[in-house]
């Protein structure tokens with residue numbers, strides 16, 4: 001199966017991006033690819049007829065995915081704009097987009113002890129509107145995230161690695177059970 005990994009931030013020391021890159025190995029035989037979202041223009045209905053190249057590329061990658069794993073920070077008690085913008089692009093046509101029936105799993109992280117729980121709740125609400133299939137699981141929130149890496153952004157905290165590996169194993173199984181293959185390429 002093929003998994004797309006989406007980060008909520010893209011700066012040089014992004015912990016979300018680092019978590020996803022550290023997690024690629026947990027997908028084993030499956031394909032796992034991190035997509036860049038900061039090259040997408042802001043969604044506008046004016047751009048939907050002749051979509052800019054980065055948008056077409058993004059949508060075609062999502063279209064061939066079996067599942068999507070998101071890792072995001074919390075920004076001002078909600079979702080970073082770059083991630084919301086990407087979801088908005090993928091969400092059209094409403095209720096019949098490439099996100100419909102797509103298995104999706106969420107990880108949030110924060111320096112705080114609550115691990116981005118508000119961003120997690122908001123992401124669920126947003127994805128609910130796309131009719132994607134939410135990975136029902138013990139919610140994956142990573143608190144005190146700054147303590148988990150070495151200087152090269154390797155995830156060196158054993159407990160965090162074990163939690164994340166189990167999360168991937170569960171999500172792969174969930175995807176296997178829940179993915180339907182009526183992919184609708186012309187929507188891209």
Ligand SMILES: Cc1cc2nc3c(=O)[nH]c(=O)nc-3n(C[C@H](O)[C@H](O)[C@H](O)COP(=O)(O)O)c2cc1C
Nearest residue numbers: 009013014015016073074075076077109110111112
């Ligand atoms: C604009 C902005 C808003 C933030 N708002 C929150 C917040 O509401 N709650 C929180 O726990 N952390 C907040 N933070 C801190 C980040 O979520 C935290 O540092 C996170 O680990 C950064 O993740 P990243 O490295 O993937 O960008 C905010 C950071 C920024 C830049």
